[in-house]
Amino acid sequence: MPAFVDIHDVTHVYARAEDGAPAVQGLDLRVQEGEFAAIVGPSGCGKSTLMKLATGLQFPKQGTVIVDGQQVGAPVKLAGMAFQNPTMLPWRTTLDNILLPLEIVEPHRSRLKRHKAEYVAKAQALLAQVGLRGQGEKFPWQLSGGMQQRASLCRALIHEPKLLMLDEPFGALDAFTREELWCVIRDLHAAQKFTVILVTHDLREATFLADRIFCMSARPGRIVAEREVSFPRPRDLEITYTPEFSAVVHDLRGHIAHARSAA
């Protein structure tokens, strides 16, 4: 079965890089459809570059990026994105923020005006799923950081993307809120079966959520280790306290430490 996201021997140099040093070099990774993949690595290893390559915001200098059977040569349009910064627009209500992608992406863009009620109902259902029932009329700045991040997940999912890209989405949250949001994203993934690529620094987060974890080396980034995480689903937060779980985290930590010292 061909992979849903297939990044093959990719080297990428940013046009604005003064030293001409590549951000990633010889990058190789495959993620199956419906799989939850996590990418961990030392800071500055080119994880964000990988995100941009997979969504068609940047094109590789060498190698190929294939998403959903097509070589990426333009923004992919089937991806939803969420970042550490929730980037809600303060002049729109939370609901209108969530509807924003529909004003951009076809076929919703041309349907939105006439089928507004249908889309609003969908956004409200999503809000309820992430634990923000009835909060749509509030402005983002009236919500806490964790609530904004939940809303940001709704915005990433409103157009039913086949691929969800998460760039350290829970990095700025406190530990309890972070664990709550792990469960939110776990349940959304279980319910909607989209493919996820999660970039994170948090090894416990990667181990708890992902089916497959890729460790990246320091810049120029490439994959130095790949491992499957076979804990059965649905996973409970309790598993994070088992010895098996700790063993996985410990093993990953070894790879990262090695990647850091090699830099």
Place this chain on the structure above:
Amino acid sequence: MTVTKRSLMLAPWIFTIGFFALWEIVCRVFGVSSFVLPAPSTILAAIWEYRSQLTYHAFFTLWMTLAGFGLAVVFGLLLGMMLGSSRLINAGTYPLLVGFNSIPKVAVVPILVFWFGVGWVPPVMTAFLISFFPIVVNVATGISTVEPEMEDVLRALGASKRDIVMKVGLPRAMPYFFGSLKVAITLAYVGSVIGEQNASNVGIGNLLTRASAAFEVPLVWAALVVLAILGVIMYAITAAIEQSMTGWAQRSQMAA
């Protein structure tokens, strides 16, 4: 000492009245000649005496200022959008813009007279030329500082540059835009008065020129006071519009 809401409300009135009271006292105690510095009471009497003349000219100043200001808003928004959405245009035109803005506009008035003759055009054009720059700079800044993540979210969905400017850049630039209007309206006002002084036969600026040539000192001061009052009113209206249009920016900062 805690500052209460009420004392904040009263402060502008108390300070303004206190300023004029002090002025009046100084003039009376030291017997300052009204040729050098008329007392506020003398100026007030002059305003009353010349009220029809002042109203007539103030009306011209007002519409010329607003016409120039309106032109500056339209032109400033358009140019600001262009500069904000293209780094190339921004880099290319900035030296020209800054250079142009550095020219004292009073020096441009004679050129305007060559082109358009004496009349309503030079004051309106001067008001426009002097006031569009802050609008351009602010709108461009607001648009060009859209968060890169936000841009990525939308671009990954296939948003065009235009989509991003219309959905995010322009609304985001609104607080900058309305902030710049407060600067622009006072500049436009200065511009129209300069234009009137040099190239018009109506307007408070023109009245000022004629009154000073005839050494009618109280009338000169009366005209200045009328100018100041009009300026405060126009500023207040612009500030109120800003408040009502971009309340979200102030509230979201308070929440943060």
